[in-house]
Amino acid sequence: AQKVTQAQTEISVVEKEDVTLDCVYETRDTTYYLFWYKQPPSGELVFLIRRNSFDEQNEISGRYSWNFQKSTSSFNFTITASQVVDSAVYFCALSLYTGANSKLTFGKGITLSVRP
Amino acid sequence: EAGVTQSPTHLIKTRGQQATLRCSPISGHTSVYWYQQALGLGLQFLLWYDEGEERNRGNFPPRFSGRQFPNYSSELNVNALELEDSALYLCASSLERVSAFFGQGTRLTVV
Numbered sequence A: 001a002q003k004v005t006q007a008q009t010e011i012s013v014v015e016k017e018d019v020t021l022d023c024v025y026e027t028r029d030t031t032y033y034l035f036w037y038k039q040p041p042s043g044e045l046v047f048l049i050r051r052n053s054f055d056e057q058n059e060i061s062g063r064y065s066w067n068f069q070k071s072t073s074s075f076n077f078t079i080t081a082s083q084v085v086d087s088a089v090y091f092c093a094l095s096l097y098t099g100a101n102s103k104l105t106f107g108k109g110i111t112l113s114v115r116p
Numbered sequence B: 001e002a003g004v005t006q007s008p009t010h011l012i013k014t015r016g017q018q019a020t021l022r023c024s025p026i027s028g029h030t031s032v033y034w035y036q037q038a039l040g041l042g043l044q045f046l047l048w049y050d051e052g053e054e055r056n057r058g059n060f061p062p063r064f065s066g067r068q069f070p071n072y073s074s075e076l077n078v079n080a081l082e083l084e085d086s087a088l089y090l091c092a093s094s095l096e097r098v099s100a101f102f103g104q105g106t107r108l109t110v111v
Helices: none
Strands: A004-005 A011-014 A020-021 A022-026 A033-041 A046-052 A059-061 A063-069 A076-079 A088-096 A104-106 A110-116 B004-006 B010-013 B019-024 B031-038 B040-051 B052-056 B064-068 B076-077 B088-094 B106-110
Touching: A004 A104, A004 B010, A011 A020, A011 B106, A022 A076, A033 A076, A046 A059, A046 A063, A046 A076, A063 B004, A076 A088, A104 B040, B004 B052, B004 B088, B010 B019, B019 B088, B031 B076, B040 B064, B052 B064, B076 B088
Parallel strands: A011 A110, B010 B106
Antiparallel strands: A004 A022, A020 A076, A033 A046, A033 A088, A059 A063, A063 A076, A088 A104, A088 A110, B004 B019, B019 B076, B031 B040, B031 B088, B040 B052, B064 B076, B088 B106
């Protein structure tokens, strides 16, 4: 069975601080995908990134960066110079690519509050 | 290009009634996934439809059902509503059974 753990439940930072959201996953499969989603108060899940298990290259997109380490089964997300608009719940998720197991398994989410 | 659209955005039903939620996937996407986000329970997988067939379902009772139409849109039906069915229901669509782009959700309230 797959499992995603987001040990941090709530994080509060002051605007312009950097913040890292942790994600640890468990799976016995060698082919899988990892995701991060942002859920603002409106409720919609906004897709941020997808990474496959064969690509450990870190990725940067503007103020967002992701660090994928298979050795520690972690896929951490860093927001640089946080802004108030970054306030939301962030979910890490795992998907296998084996037929019926392509569903997403989510972590419990991290509530990020960025104060002005 | 239009994203995943869900209707209605809000739905209020009485216990014991039936609710029907609808989802239109991104154009060209053939897979539709349904998830429930209930307070305190996180995001849980409900159902997956692909090419008109139910491919997988989560750990939910049979009164949660659905279907996918030839145009790949989907309906989620919840029969004999219970108070604990109150939740945000999210639909996602995918072309390659991997990436999932979500709609804005339907907030179901059972009173």
